[in-house]
Amino acid sequence: xxxxxxxxxxxxxxxxxxxxxxxxxxxxxxxxxxxxxxxxxxxxxxxxxxxxxxxxxxxxxxxxxxxxxxxxxxxxxxxxxxxxxxxxxxxxxxxxxxxxxxxxxxxxxxxxxxxxxxxxxxxxxxxxxxxxxxxxxxxxxxxxxxxxxxxxxxx
Amino acid sequence: xxxxxxxxxxxxxxxxxxxxxxxxxxxxxxxxxxxxxxxxxxxxxxxxxxxxxxxxxxxxxxxxxxxxxxxxxxxxxxxxxxxxxxxxxxxxxxxxxxxxxxxxxxxxxxxxxxxxxxxxxxxxxxxxxxxxxxxxxxxxxxxxxxxxxxxxxxxxxxxxxxxxxxxxxxxxxxxxxxxxxxxxxxxxxxxxxxxxxxxxxxxxxxxxxxxxxxxxxxxxxxxxxxxxxxxxxxxxxxxxxxxxxxxxxxxxxxxxxxxxxxxxxxxxxxxxxxxxxxxxxxxxxxxxxxxxxxxxxxxxxxxxxxxxxxxxxxxxxxxxx
Numbered sequence: 001x002x003x004x005x006x007x008x009x010x011x012x013x014x015x016x017x018x019x020x021x022x023x024x025x026x027x028x029x030x031x032x033x034x035x036x037x038x039x040x041x042x043x044x045x046x047x048x049x050x051x052x053x054x055x056x057x058x059x060x061x062x063x064x065x066x067x068x069x070x071x072x073x074x075x076x077x078x079x080x081x082x083x084x085x086x087x088x089x090x091x092x093x094x095x096x097x098x099x100x101x102x103x104x105x106x107x108x109x110x111x112x113x114x115x116x117x118x119x120x121x122x123x124x125x126x127x128x129x130x131x132x133x134x135x136x137x138x139x140x141x142x143x144x145x146x147x148x149x150x151x152x153x154x155x
Numbered sequence: 156x157x158x159x160x161x162x163x164x165x166x167x168x169x170x171x172x173x174x175x176x177x178x179x180x181x182x183x184x185x186x187x188x189x190x191x192x193x194x195x196x197x198x199x200x201x202x203x204x205x206x207x208x209x210x211x212x213x214x215x216x217x218x219x220x221x222x223x224x225x226x227x228x229x230x231x232x233x234x235x236x237x238x239x240x241x242x243x244x245x246x247x248x249x250x251x252x253x254x255x256x257x258x259x260x261x262x263x264x265x266x267x268x269x270x271x272x273x274x275x276x277x278x279x280x281x282x283x284x285x286x287x288x289x290x291x292x293x294x295x296x297x298x299x300x301x302x303x304x305x306x307x308x309x310x311x312x313x314x315x316x317x318x319x320x321x322x323x324x325x326x327x328x329x330x331x332x333x334x335x336x337x338x339x340x341x342x343x344x345x346x347x348x349x350x351x352x353x354x355x356x357x358x359x360x361x362x363x364x365x366x367x368x369x370x371x372x373x374x375x376x377x378x379x380x381x382x383x384x385x386x387x388x389x390x391x392x393x394x395x396x397x398x399x400x401x402x403x404x405x406x407x408x409x410x411x412x413x414x415x416x417x418x419x420x421x422x423x424x425x426x427x428x429x430x431x432x433x434x435x436x437x438x439x440x441x442x443x444x445x446x447x448x449x450x451x452x453x454x455x456x457x458x459x460x461x462x463x464x465x466x467x468x469x470x471x472x473x474x475x476x
Contacts, residue, residue, distance in 0.1 A: 093277020140440035
């Protein structure tokens with residue numbers, strides 16, 4: 001497959017509503033494209049095609065989608081998950097600038113959000129360097145133990 | 156630390172102690188004892204010296220110097236590392252900074268003044284110089300992070316029991332961690348954690364207690380919402396003594412929590428609660444919840460029965476009415 005063809009495919013998919021695209025040529029070349037980030041986020045966040053906005057599986061009592069979520073990540077992608085049940089805050093105070101935005105590069109130890117329970121403010125830190133490519137939870141939403149909060153990409 | 160040892164002996168004795176006895180107890184020369192006494196006098200202690208009887212403390216200043224805190228503390232683990240600061244932005248911020256650099260479990264940070272005292276979610280905690288007791292503890296419990304929110308209740312029960320037992324004040328808990336007396340706030344607690352999915356790096360427990368009256372601009376009246384300990388007991392409270400009592404209590408409850416679990420602490424929190432049984436409005440991130448506060452669940456969450464008889468659990472929110 002020529003570079004120009006790949007470029008053309010990228011722009012076609014970019015303009016389409018597709019979030020995932022797989023192509024296998026006759027001679028065995030395989031191409032997989034997935035969309036993360038704002039384009040997808042602006043759509044209905046609960047749409048089934050959107051792998052990024054999982055709902056806690058309350059019926060099973062566990063966070064069932066967590067494994068699927070991790071499986072669907074590309075090899076250079078990883079998530080930051082909530083270590084406890086609580087409320088998710090993107091900023092240190094209401095109206096303040098969020099800790100991180102999509103596109104930001106975070107360093108190990110950098111605070112990315114707060115999860116609060118019983119007035120214990122848990123500052124969640126990035127454990128490795130990466131670029132934030134998706135924020136999976138809205139500000140002030142409840143989160144479960146083990147629920148993915150951010151998708152990052154090695155940077 | 157000679158000064159701390161000398162002061163500690165004088166406090167314990169509560170009467171005259173000879174210079175030679177002080178020297179022996181502190182393991183220093185009589186000259187070193189004399190220097191320690193002079194230093195304390197310079198710092199505002201009134202110390203009587205009577206020939207053949209020795210030294211006696213007549214009056215002590217209300218300060219929080221390191222040797223004073225060290226002399227009063229009777230704890231094993233809490234206060235094992237000690238930072239006494241005259242002025243700092245916030246004891247929690249300072250504690251967080253030193254915790255990141257490896258400050259050990261039990262490290263205590265106490266400040267005479269906070270220039271940017273903090274509450275939850277960017278709220279401020281007013282901390283005028285010398286008026287309150289402002290301190291933070293660095294804790295490193297070997298527990299799953301999911302258990303850590305119980306620590307706010309552990310801290311609240313620890314402080315409330317000191318206020319009740321040592322100061323005869325009717326301290327009550329407003330869910331989950333404010334301490335009120337007759338509906339007026341006496342103490343606030345802010346707990347912050349840094350952790351991985353299965354391991355706690357550190358927890359900072361910040362406690363602020365209103366001890367003396369604030370200097371107020373004319374026309375400002377906060378007496379409906381806040382109260383100080385001096386006013387409640389009608390005497391001048393020495394902050395270093397209050398600190399020592401609160402730390403001793405916190406160490407006791409903290410050990411109970413680690414050894415016996417959350418149940419005994421939860422039982423005390425329920426008994427001291429001024430939220431349970433009342434009709435309440437709770438401001439939560441997902442909106443106002445109104446109903447009767449029925450119970451605290453096993454994790455410390457507030458259980459509210461709404462007007463339709465539905466029970467709802469609240470993990471984060473402010474009881475506003």
